[in-house]
Amino acid sequence: MTETMIHLSGVTRMFGTVKALDNIELQVHRGEVMGFLGPNGAGKTTTMRILAGLLAPTEGSVAVAGVDVLEDPVEARARIGFLPENPPIYGEMTVEEYLTYLASLRRVPKGQLAGAVDRAMERCGLTAVANRLLRNLSKGYRQRAGIAQAIVHAPDVVILDEPTVGLDPIQIREIRELIRELGGEHSVLLSTHILPEVRMTCGRVAVIHQGRIVADDALENLESRVHGSSAHFVRFGSLPDADALRRMAGVAGVTPREDGWLITSVAAADPVPELLRLSVAQGWNLRELTPAGGNLEDIFLQLTTREEKENVQ
Amino acid sequence: MSAILTLAVREVRGMFHSPLAWTLLAVLFSICAYMFNASLLNYQIQMMEYQAYGMRGALPLTERTIAPMLGNAAVLLLLIMPLLSMRLIAEEKRQGTWPALASSPLSPMVIVMGKYLGLLFFIAIAIGVLAIIPLTLYPYGNPDTGQFLAGLVGLFLTAASFGAVGLAASSATENPNVAAVASFGVLLLLWIVSWMGNASGGALDKTLAYFSLMTHYQNFLTGLISSADLVYFVLLSAAGVLFARHRLLAERIQG
Numbered sequence: 001m002t003e004t005m006i007h008l009s010g011v012t013r014m015f016g017t018v019k020a021l022d023n024i025e026l027q028v029h030r031g032e033v034m035g036f037l038g039p040n041g042a043g044k045t046t047t048m049r050i051l052a053g054l055l056a057p058t059e060g061s062v063a064v065a066g067v068d069v070l071e072d073p074v075e076a077r078a079r080i081g082f083l084p085e086n087p088p089i090y091g092e093m094t095v096e097e098y099l100t101y102l103a104s105l106r107r108v109p110k111g112q113l114a115g116a117v118d119r120a121m122e123r124c125g126l127t128a129v130a131n132r133l134l135r136n137l138s139k140g141y142r143q144r145a146g147i148a149q150a151i152v153h154a155p156d157v158v159i160l161d162e163p164t165v166g167l168d169p170i171q172i173r174e175i176r177e178l179i180r181e182l183g184g185e186h187s188v189l190l191s192t193h194i195l196p197e198v199r200m201t202c203g204r205v206a207v208i209h210q211g212r213i214v215a216d217d218a219l220e221n222l223e224s225r226v227h228g229s230s231a232h233f234v235r236f237g238s239l240p241d242a243d244a245l246r247r248m249a250g251v252a253g254v255t256p257r258e259d260g261w262l263i264t265s266v267a268a269a270d271p272v273p274e275l276l277r278l279s280v281a282q283g284w285n286l287r288e289l290t291p292a293g294g295n296l297e298d299i300f301l302q303l304t305t306r307e308e309k310e311n312v313q
Numbered sequence: 314m315s316a317i318l319t320l321a322v323r324e325v326r327g328m329f330h331s332p333l334a335w336t337l338l339a340v341l342f343s344i345c346a347y348m349f350n351a352s353l354l355n356y357q358i359q360m361m362e363y364q365a366y367g368m369r370g371a372l373p374l375t376e377r378t379i380a381p382m383l384g385n386a387a388v389l390l391l392l393i394m395p396l397l398s399m400r401l402i403a404e405e406k407r408q409g410t411w412p413a414l415a416s417s418p419l420s421p422m423v424i425v426m427g428k429y430l431g432l433l434f435f436i437a438i439a440i441g442v443l444a445i446i447p448l449t450l451y452p453y454g455n456p457d458t459g460q461f462l463a464g465l466v467g468l469f470l471t472a473a474s475f476g477a478v479g480l481a482a483s484s485a486t487e488n489p490n491v492a493a494v495a496s497f498g499v500l501l502l503l504w505i506v507s508w509m510g511n512a513s514g515g516a517l518d519k520t521l522a523y524f525s526l527m528t529h530y531q532n533f534l535t536g537l538i539s540s541a542d543l544v545y546f547v548l549l550s551a552a553g554v555l556f557a558r559h560r561l562l563a564e565r566i567q568g
Contacts, residue, residue, distance in 0.1 A: 052416040056565045078418035088413035092330040104319050105417045149413060 087146025091135030235260030237285025320427025398479020460536035467533020477553025
């Protein structure tokens with residue numbers, strides 16, 4: 001069994017009388033990238049702040065790379081890199097000064113400072129702006145600098161709170177690539193609203209709602225739990241009527257979506273070959289066929305309503 | 314220890330990267346120079362009157378020129394230090410850089426000490442600049458070097474206490490302006506707290522005089538370095554630093 005790098009056990013956090021986190025259990029293993037989903041106010045940021053050592057849990061225990069955060073907070077913080085929601089940028093510093101400063105505070109030995117900073121800048125695509133003042137950089141570059149400071153000291157655990165917000169599509173792709181790459185040597189906890197991001201980068205997903213973990217599973221399992229099956233989005237140039245789709249074997253439902261149809265299939269059935277055959281034979285002019293795993297809201301709504309049903313019972 | 318130094322060096326560099334530190338130094342230097350000139354002219358007139366009455370010898374030069382300038386410098390620093398110290402912790406929180414520090418392997422004490430040491434560096438620079446003004450007397454007169462140096466030590470300790478109170482205020486809020494107003498209020502009260510003592514007399518008088526920053530600083534200006542005054546300033550500074558540390562620890566628990 002692989003080593004557990006993040007271990008939250010029975011973590012509860014109160015703000016006054018409000019229970020922000022309720023008995024959270026969460027484990028992330030070495031080399032794993034874990035997606036952390038949930039609507040605003042669900043407790044994602046609170047959980048991440050507790051892991052980063054900015055907040056103490058009211059109850060429960062938290063360990064990072066085997067070090068108890070409450071017993072030995074300083075040692076535990078030596079093992080994490082944290083990117084908060086807003087990148088912590090010192091405007092009056094250059095990118096290189098900034099990373100050197102934070103790396104030396106995080107115990108990178110003097111002789112290895114330059115190397116560590118160069119590597120972090122290279123990985124985050126910052127080498128070209130190394131001597132620019134952070135204040136003068138675009139939001140995308142600041143975000144990258146924020147990620148660079150989270151990995152410059154090669155921590156065991158990297159915690160990223162919505163790292164691709166405010167980036168353009170090219171930067172988003174690069175950052176996702178980087179996050180996936182990080183998974184090799186670091187353990188990553190990634191909070192996000194964007195489902196494709198999770199699909200591209202994460203092996204496992206935890207969903208938090210009202211301070212409780214309502215799901216913790218591999219993404220495919222999660223999606224099939226929600227739909228009970230797979231789903232595809234299709235668009236045709238000339239489809240006479242939707243009933244032709246409904247009559248196909250293995251199709252559970254057809255719902256109009258935008259300018260096409262969302263086809264959900266019954267468990268273990270794959271309607272795609274039949275769909276392609278019919279499309280060609282009947283001249284429907286297939287324009288688009290995409291696997292659609294419902295969006296975050298779908299998954300989320302289903303998970304939370306299921307929870308409520310169970311509560312009622 | 315090296316982390317404290319890294320923090321302190323960045324703090325000072327940060328101050329000098331903003332126009333604030335330069336402006337404060339310029340204002341401090343100009344006003345002190347002006348006051349020094351004024352007291353020098355007064356001294357000249359008084360000396361002429363003194364000799365016109367047929368008195369021999371000289372009026373004490375240091376006491377009439379350097380000491381008043383250093384005394385006024387402390388009042389100026391009372392106004393200036395809250396503006397510098399307000400940024401120490403509150404500004405990091407307002408700008409969102411605080412998580413980068415707070416998630417680093419640094420104990421609250423290390424962070425607070427690093428910030429405070431940075432402020433002490435700035436104070437040393439400011440006092441070094443101010444010390445140039447009285448040095449201009451040396452080619453022409455014979456100032457009391459001991460009294461001058463004691464005054465500088467006193468000014469440093471006074472400013473260091475101002476800074477510690479400011480640090481405490483800065484740790485207690487996310488708004489630097491609130492920190493500045495709060496520390497200015499506390500410092501001004503500590504400066505004038507003995508005023509009521511003069512009216513009441515007796516034990517209260519002594520107690521209030523003990524808490525007054527001004528009373529302790531004035532001993533230094535007369536050339537007297539006493540352990541009682543040293544202890545006062547060290548205690549006040551330590552109280553500020555420990556309060557800030559406590560705030561940072563409590564923050565993790567209270568959120």
